[in-house]
Amino acid sequence: MELTLDHRPAYFDLVGEDYEVVENIRGHLTFRLINDDVVMTGRLATKIRMKCIRCLEPVEIPIDREVNLVFLPRAKGKEPGEMLNPGEEETSFYSGHTIYPGEDIRELILIDLPDYPLCRPSCLGLCPHCGADLNRGDCGCPPDTTPTEPESKSWKDKIKKIHLS
Numbered sequence: 001m002e003l004t005l006d007h008r009p010a011y012f013d014l015v016g017e018d019y020e021v022v023e024n025i026r027g028h029l030t031f032r033l034i035n036d037d038v039v040m041t042g043r044l045a046t047k048i049r050m051k052c053i054r055c056l057e058p059v060e061i062p063i064d065r066e067v068n069l070v071f072l073p074r075a076k077g078k079e080p081g082e083m084l085n086p087g088e089e090e091t092s093f094y095s096g097h098t099i100y101p102g103e104d105i106r107e108l109i110l111i112d113l114p115d116y117p118l119c120r121p122s123c124l125g126l127c128p129h130c131g132a133d134l135n136r137g138d139c140g141c142p143p144d145t146t147p148t149e150p151e152s153k154s155w156k157d158k159i160k161k162i163h164l165s
């Protein structure tokens with residue numbers, strides 16, 4: 001059995017606070033029955049927009065990944081939530097005569113999203129004083145000065161000059 005996808009993100013409940021899916025979920029999935037297991041292979045693609053954690057500018061992350069997922073009949077497999085050995089093929093479950101790959105498709109798309117998206121590795125971020133985007137140039141604020149410690153201040157008050165000779 002084959003399934004061609006060109007669905008709006010909301011169809012897969014791909015709506016989150018820290019990301020926005022800006023293109024349809026596209027893909028082509030093939031389902032094969034091997035003994036009692038159903039193997040889903042194919043490709044998924046879309047585009048996700050996140051915010052750079054430093055400068056808050058939008059970062060577009062293209063998603064284009066191969067899919068290779070095995071659905072085990074629920075009675076035979078382990079319960080969901082019980083992780084199979086990491087590194088093994090990704091596994092999900094089905095029961096009865098119907099497969100609902102929607103949740104798995106959602107996870108496959110979100111699994112590669114970075115925790116700390118950056119618009120570029122060298123993003124300079126925002127000026128801590130005025131909030132200007134430092135990637136667009138210097139905002140003119142004085143450079144960060146490390147706060148003077150109280151001790152060194154009192155030291156200055158007491159010793160006004162040092163002469164070597």
Ligand SMILES: [Zn+2]
Nearest residue numbers: 052055119123
């Ligand atoms: Zn940035």
Ligand SMILES: [Zn+2]
Nearest residue numbers: 127130139141
């Ligand atoms: Zn500034």
